[in-house]
Structure formats: C-alpha cells, structure tokens
Amino acid sequence: MKKIIPAVLLILLISCEKSEKIAPLEFTQNEDLFGYQEVSSLSLGGLGAAEITAFDPLSNRLFAVNNGTTNKIDVIDILNPVSPKVVQSIPMLPYGGFVNSVDVSNGKLAAAIESVDKQANGKVVVFDTRTLRELKSITVGALPDNIVFSKDGKFIMTANEGEPNDSYSNDPMGTVSIINVYNNYSVTTIDFSGFASKLNELSAKGFRVFGPGLNFTRDIEPEYITISDDSRSAWVTLQENNAIAEIDIRSATIRFIMPLGFKLYSSPGNNVDLSDRDSRIVFGNQPVFGMYQPDAIANIWYQGQYYLLTANEGDSREYTGFSEMARVSTLALDPVAFPGPAYKSDSWLGRLNVTKTLGDKDKDGDYDELYSLGARSFSIWNAATGNLVWDSKDELDKNSFVLGRYDDARSDDKGAEPEAVTVGRVGSKTIAIIGLERADAFALYDITDPTRPSFLKMYSTGDAPEGILFIPASKSPIQQSLIVVSSENDGTVKIYRSVKI
Numbered sequence: 001m002k003k004i005i006p007a008v009l010l011i012l013l014i015s016c017e018k019s020e021k022i023a024p025l026e027f028t029q030n031e032d033l034f035g036y037q038e039v040s041s042l043s044l045g046g047l048g049a050a051e052i053t054a055f056d057p058l059s060n061r062l063f064a065v066n067n068g069t070t071n072k073i074d075v076i077d078i079l080n081p082v083s084p085k086v087v088q089s090i091p092m093l094p095y096g097g098f099v100n101s102v103d104v105s106n107g108k109l110a111a112a113i114e115s116v117d118k119q120a121n122g123k124v125v126v127f128d129t130r131t132l133r134e135l136k137s138i139t140v141g142a143l144p145d146n147i148v149f150s151k152d153g154k155f156i157m158t159a160n161e162g163e164p165n166d167s168y169s170n171d172p173m174g175t176v177s178i179i180n181v182y183n184n185y186s187v188t189t190i191d192f193s194g195f196a197s198k199l200n201e202l203s204a205k206g207f208r209v210f211g212p213g214l215n216f217t218r219d220i221e222p223e224y225i226t227i228s229d230d231s232r233s234a235w236v237t238l239q240e241n242n243a244i245a246e247i248d249i250r251s252a253t254i255r256f257i258m259p260l261g262f263k264l265y266s267s268p269g270n271n272v273d274l275s276d277r278d279s280r281i282v283f284g285n286q287p288v289f290g291m292y293q294p295d296a297i298a299n300i301w302y303q304g305q306y307y308l309l310t311a312n313e314g315d316s317r318e319y320t321g322f323s324e325m326a327r328v329s330t331l332a333l334d335p336v337a338f339p340g341p342a343y344k345s346d347s348w349l350g351r352l353n354v355t356k357t358l359g360d361k362d363k364d365g366d367y368d369e370l371y372s373l374g375a376r377s378f379s380i381w382n383a384a385t386g387n388l389v390w391d392s393k394d395e396l397d398k399n400s401f402v403l404g405r406y407d408d409a410r411s412d413d414k415g416a417e418p419e420a421v422t423v424g425r426v427g428s429k430t431i432a433i434i435g436l437e438r439a440d441a442f443a444l445y446d447i448t449d450p451t452r453p454s455f456l457k458m459y460s461t462g463d464a465p466e467g468i469l470f471i472p473a474s475k476s477p478i479q480q481s482l483i484v485v486s487s488e489n490d491g492t493v494k495i496y497r498s499v500k501i
Contacts, residue, residue: 030427030500030501031426031427031473031480031481031498031499031500031501032498032499032500032501033426033429033431033444033446033456033457034456034457035498035499035501036444036457036459036483036496036497036498036499037496037497037499038459038494038495038496039081039082039495039496039497040081040082040083040084040494040495041462041492041493041494041495042076042084042085042086042492042493042494042495043490043491043492044064044066044068044074044086044491044492044493045066045068045069045491046068046069046490046491047068047488047489047490047491048066048067048068048488048491049066049067049068049069049488049491050064050065050066050462050466050467050486050487050488050490050491050492050493051064051065051066051067051100051466051467051486051488052064052065052100052101052102052466052467052486053065053076053102053467053469053484053486053493054102054103054104054109054469055078055104055469055471055475055484056104056107056109056129057471057475058106058107058129058130059107059129059130060077060078060079060477061075061076061077061078061087061129062075062076062078062084062469062484062493063075063076063102063104063109063129064076064102064486064493065099065100065101065102065467065486066089066491067098067099068491070091070093071091071092071093071097071098071099072089072090072091072092072099073089073090073092073099073102073109073111074086074089075087075088075089075090075132076493078477078482078495079477080477080478081476081477081478081482081495081497082497084493084495088132090111090127090132092111092113095111095113095123095125095137096113096114096115096116096122096123097113097114097115097116097118098113098114099111099112099113099114100112100113100114100143100144100145100146100147101144101145101146101147101158102147103147103148103149103156104129104149105149105150105153106153107128107129107130108126108127108128108129108135108149108153108181109126109127109128109129110124110125110126110147110149110156111124111125111126111127111147112124112140112144112145112146112147112158113125113144114142114143114144115142115143118142118143118163118165119142119143119162119163119164119165119170119171119172120142120172121139121140121141121142122139122140122141122142122143122144122158122160123137123138123139123140123144124137124138124140124144124147124156124158124177124179124187125137125138126138126156126185136185138177138179138185138187139187140158140160140175140177140179140187140189141158141160141162141172141173141174141175141176141177141189142160142161142162142163142172142173142175143160143161143162143163143172144158144159144160144161144177145158145159145160145161145222145223145224146158146159146222146223146224146225147225148225148226148227149227150227150231150234150249151227151228151229151230151231152231153181154180154181154182154231155178155179155180155181155227155231155249156178156179156181156185157176157177157178157179157225157227157234157247157249158176158177158179158225159176159222159223159224159225159236159237160174160175160176160177160189160222161174161221161222161223162174162175162218162220162221162222163221164211164218164317164319164321164322165319165321166319166320166321167319167320167321168211168212168319168320168321168322169321171211171212171215171218171219172218173191173192173217173218173220174191174192174217174218174219174220174221174222174238175189175190175191175192175222176189176190176222176225176234176236176245176247176254177189177190178190178247178249178252188252190247190252190253190254191217191220192216192217192220192245192254192257193216193217194254195216195254195257196216196217198257199216202243202257202259203259205259205261206242206243206259206260206261206262206291207241207242207243207257207259208240208241208242208243208291208357208358209241210317210324210355210357211317211322212321212322219240219241220238220241221238221239221240221241222236222237222238222245223236223237223238223239223294223295223315224236224237224239224294224295224296224297225237225297226297226298226299226308227249227299228299228301228306229301231249232248232249232250233246233247233248233249233255233306233383234246234247234249235247235297235299235308235383236297237294237295237296237297237310238257239293239294239295239313239314239315240293240315240316240317242259242260242261242291242292242293243257243258243259243260244257244258244260244294244297244308244310244381244386245257245258246258246383258381258386259386260291260292260293260294260310260381260386260388261292261388262289262290262291262292262371263289263290263291263292263375263377263391264288264289264290265285265286265287265288265289265290266285266286266287266288267285268285269393269394270285270290270393270394271283271284271285271394271397271398272284272285272286272288272376272394272397272411272415273397273408273411273415274286274288274348274349274351274352274372274411274412275346275347275348275349275350275351275352275411275412276351276408276409276410276411276412277346277347277351277412278346278347280408281401281406281408281411283394283397283398283401286349287337287338287370288349288352288354288370288371288372289358289369289370289371289372290312290314290371290372290373290374290375290376291314291355291358291371291372291373291374291375292310292312292314292374292375292379293312293313293314293315293373293374293375294310294311294312294313294379295310295311295312295313295315295418295419295420296310296311296313296419296420296421296422296435297309297310297311297421298421298422298423298432299383299423300423300430300447300450302449302450305382305383305384306383306384307380307381307382307383307389307450308380308381308382308383309378309379309380309381309421309423309432309447309450310378310379310381310421311378311418311419311420311421311434311435312374312375312376312377312378312379312418313374313414313417313418313419313437314372314373314374314375314414314417315373315374316353316355316373324355324356324357325353325354325355325356326353326354326356327350327351327352327353327354327412328343328344328349328350328351328352328354328370329344329345329346329350329351331344331354331356331366331367332365332366332367333366333367334366334367334368335366336368337367337368337369338367349370351411351412352370352372352412353372353373353412353413354367354370354371354372355371355372355373358371359371372414373413373414374414374415374417374418375391376394376396376397376414376415376416376417376418377391377392377393377394377395377396377418378391378392378396378418378421378432378434378445379391379392380447380450380451380453389450389451390450390451390452390453392434392445392453392455395443395455396415396416396418396434396436396439396443397415397416399443399455399458400416400436400439400441400458402458403439403441403458403460405436405439405440405441405458405460406439407438407439407440410438413438414438415438416436416437416438416439416441417436417437417438417439418434418435418436418437419435419436419437419465419466420433420434420435420437420442420465420466420467420468421433421434421435421468422468422469422470423447423470424470424472424481424483425472426472426473426481426498428448429446429448430446430447430448430450431444431445431446431447431456431470432444432445432447432453433468433470433483434468435461435465435466435467435468435485436465437464437465437466438464440460440461440462440463440464440465440487441458441459441460441461441465442458442459442461442465442468442483442485443455443456443457443458443459444456444457444458444459459496461485461487461494462485462486462487462489462490462491462492462494463487463489463490463492464487464488464489464490465485465486465487465488466486466487466488467484467485467486468483468484468485469483469484469485469486470482470483470484471483471484473498478497480497480498480500481497481498482495482496482497482498483495483496484496
C-alpha cells in the first residue's frame with residue numbers, strides 16, 4: 001500500500017531539497033547584543049600558549065592550541081564557563097612540529113600540524129573528542145595553517161601556506177588539501193598552477209606575485225578557509241597575494257581567484273594615524289594605499305547570495321634571503337607625487353612601513369605611490385562577483401582609541417590589526433566578531449543585513465587575541481551564547497557570556 005504524503009508536507013520537503021544553502025534557524029532566548037560580560041580567564045602559559053580554540057558540544061570541551069613551552073592541545077572543561085579547567089592535554093611531539101589550528105565536528109577533533117621541517121608536508125590528525133584516541137593521521141601540504149570541517153562533517157580542509165625557509169632557497173607550493181572523512185579520510189591536495197596564465201589579468205586587479213623568481217604556484221600562500229552552509233563551496237584567503245580563491249569542494253577544483261584591489265587612505269572615512277613617533281594619536285587622511293591582505297574569513301547567506309567577511313590584517317615577506325619592506329624615510333619619492341622633504345619626516349610618513357614591490361609606476365627608481373600592509377578594517381564582499389559591498393573604514397582604529405586600547409607603537413605597521421573574524425546568531429540577529437591583535441580587543445557588529453552593518457560595542461581581551469570562537473546558545477552548556485577569545489602573547493583563554501533580556 002502506498003503512503004500518502006500530505007500536500008503541505010510534500011511542498012515543504014521539495015522546498016528544503018531545493019534550498020540546501022539555507023541554514024536551519026536556531027531558536028534561542030533573547031539576549032542583549034550590548035551585554036556580553038567576561039566571566040572567566042584561564043591561563044595556559046605564556047607566549048604562544050593560547051592561539052586557536054574549537055568547541056565540542058557533545059563533551060562540553062574546548063580544545064586549545066598551545067605552542068608555549070610544549071607543543072600540545074589543551075583539553076578544557078567548560079561545563080561551567082565561569083570556572084573552566086584543563087582536564088588533559090594531547091602532546092604533538094609524536095606528530096611533528098607546531099599545531100596551528102583545530103576544528104571539531106560530530107565528536108571528532110581535527111588538528112593541523114606542521115612538520116619539524118617547516119617546508120616539508122604537514123599532517124592532519126583526527127582524534128575522538130571524548131576518549132582523545134587517535135582516529136586517523138593524514139599527510140597534507142606544507143605548513144597547514146588553518147583547518148576547518150564542512151558543515152555536514154563530510155570534509156576537512158586545510159590551507160597549506162607553504163612559507164619559504166629564511167634563505168628563500170626552499171619555497172614549497174601553497175596548496176589546499178581536501179579530506180573526504182566518509183571515504184576513509186582520502187585526501188586530495190590542489191595547487192594554483194592552473195591560473196598561472198592569468199597572472200597579468202589578476203595583477204591588474206591587485207593580485208600580488210612578488211617573491212624571488214616570480215614563481216606563481218610557489219608564491220601563493222593560502223591562509224584561512226570558510227565553507228558554505230551547503231558544504232559545496234569554500235573560500236580561502238591568499239593573504240600575501242591580496243586575494244580570495246573560491247573552491248568547488250566535491251570536484252576539488254579552484255573555480256576562480258578574486259583579487260581585492262587597494263584602499264586609499266585619502267578617501268572619506270579612511271582616516272589613519274601612520275606615525276609611531278609623533279607623541280600623539282591623530283587620525284587623518286593620507287596619500288597612502290592599503291593592501292587588504294585578509295587573514296581570517298567567514299561567510300553568511302543572505303537573500304539568495306553568499307557574502308564573505310574578511311579581517312584585513314596584512315602581512316609581509318621578511319626573510320634573510322628576501323625582504324619586501326622598507327620605511328618611507330629610506331625610499332626615493334617621486335617629487336611630483338610627494339613634493340618636499342616633509343613627507344619623509346618621522347611625524348608624517350617617514351616611519352610607515354611599505355612594500356618595495358609596488359609603487360614605482362614608471363620604473364624610474366622612485367616611488368610614485370606608497371602601499372602599506374593591510375587595510376585596518378574588516379570588509380564584506382559579494383562572493384559571486386568579488387565586489388566590495390561594505391568596509392568598516394577607520395571604525396576599528398577609532399573605536400579602539402575610544403576604548404583606550406589603540407597601540408600607537410603599531411601606527412607605522414597595521415594599526416589595531418584586525419586578525420580574526422567569525423559570525424554568530426543571537427536571537428533573530430546575525431553578528432560579526434572581529435579580533436584586534438594589537439588593540440587587544442574584539443568588536444561586535446550587527447550584520448543581519450550584510451549590506452548595512454552597524455557597530456555595536458568593543459570589548460577588551462588578553463594580549464594579542466589570535467582566535468575568536470562563537471558558541472550559540474543552542475549549543476552552549478548554559479543555554480546562553482558565549483564568545484571565547486584565545487590570546488597568544490599572554491596565553492590566556494577568556495570566556496564572555498551574553499546577558500539575557
């Protein structure tokens with residue numbers, strides 16, 4: 001006998017089947033977006049002792065990367081977030097060198113571990129979150145710097161940065177590894193060689209290939225990955241290259257590369273303080289470009305479209321064998337673009353660190369334009385087109401100054417230095433959380449409509465927040481959303497709890 005499915009249910013089933021990209025709604029208690037409070041601070045050691053954390057709702061455990069005196073993953077019980085405690089650790093010595101990133105899905109902990117020889121292939125090791133038993137060890141590309149599970153738990157991806165050695169005599173390819181969890185952890189590692197023929201086209205839009213020898217595939221350095229809700233697409237930041245790449249996960253192919261262009265600090269709303277030796281903090285417009293160069297990336301689905309959020313930290317290549325950076329005071333400046341010696345003074349642009357690989361437009365030996373690291377902001381991009389939708393401009397620097405956390409000693413580098421970004425759902429609102437490495441703070445934004453974000457509040461953290469983790473109320477051990485911040489300079493993990501309304 002055939003089963004008859006009611007029409008309403010049939011329509012619902014069909015619509016769900018056609019709408020894979022729509023994430024299920026989380027029904028949570030009302031929470032005050034302005035009311036997060038620090039409820040605990042746990043020290044895991046000193047420098048390097050707290051970098052990235054992941055949360056397992058099945059065991060109510062945090063897993064924290066600890067590269068302090070010993071390379072390990074600390075296991076932290078947060079059943080009571082007010083009183084977190086380290087209950088065990090997983091040593092990394094049997095597997096390689098530093099552990100760079102962790103993620104959790106369905107009772108599995110995945111760790112990205114670089115080789116003792118940093119230019120050799122690294123590993124992903126998967127553990128059971130309850131027993132801590134090793135489930136699988138998989139070889140991936142050189143220097144796996146970020147690791148993430150797909151939302152359905154079927155795939156693990158790593159961004160393999162492939163940094164050169166100090167003499168620059170060995171520069172491995174930057175790659176992305178895709179691990180099929182349900183196929184006995186089979187791995188496919190892909191590189192970017194298929195786009196080498198498009199270098200001129202990409203460079204015209206702000207893409208950077210600039211290392212010794214200008215080797216396209218070895219010059220690319222994947223940094224951070226975010227995966228779509230339907231587990232079909234991934235986006236990876238190519239930080240030093242100033243771009244984002246989109247990847248088709250199931251076919252293990254790179255769809256396209258999106259160069260991000262540049263920000264001009266003389267445009268409205270992009271005020272900066274560029275000197276660390278002017279004995280003051282004054283924000284103003286300056287004739288300098290910023291390269292977006294994002295570190296962390298996140299994504300949201302809104303009105304039929306994916307949007308990408310980036311923390312525009314900036315990064316440089318500074319090695320014994322090759323260094324791209326110089327202070328403006330040491331450069332020959334074009335006399336038409338920069339008339340007079342005042343531009344090179346310590347109180348103006350002289351202290352600013354810029355790249356030597358851009359700016360000499362007419363190739364006559366002096367700099368017609370100046371390009372600094374990062375964009376001192378977080379941005380929202382249209383994932384389909386790569387177009388900039390919104391940018392926080394100078395809000396992060398200025399709000400950290402109001403909080404009393406802006407570090408003037410970093411004005412000549414990257415300002416407040418936005419490094420981490422993650423998104424979360426609080427009641428009916430979607431929020432973005434941006435970690436500021438040099439301001440020792442994180443900012444909250446309402447991005448329910450990603451084309452019109454609004455700043456909510458900024459909070460102080462430990463020294464140099466490296467990782468930001470959001471735990472929704474539906475998965476929290478106390479049914480209130482939590483923000484977990486891990487800071488690498490002082491080795492602390494801080495937990496912030498929302499306030500109910």
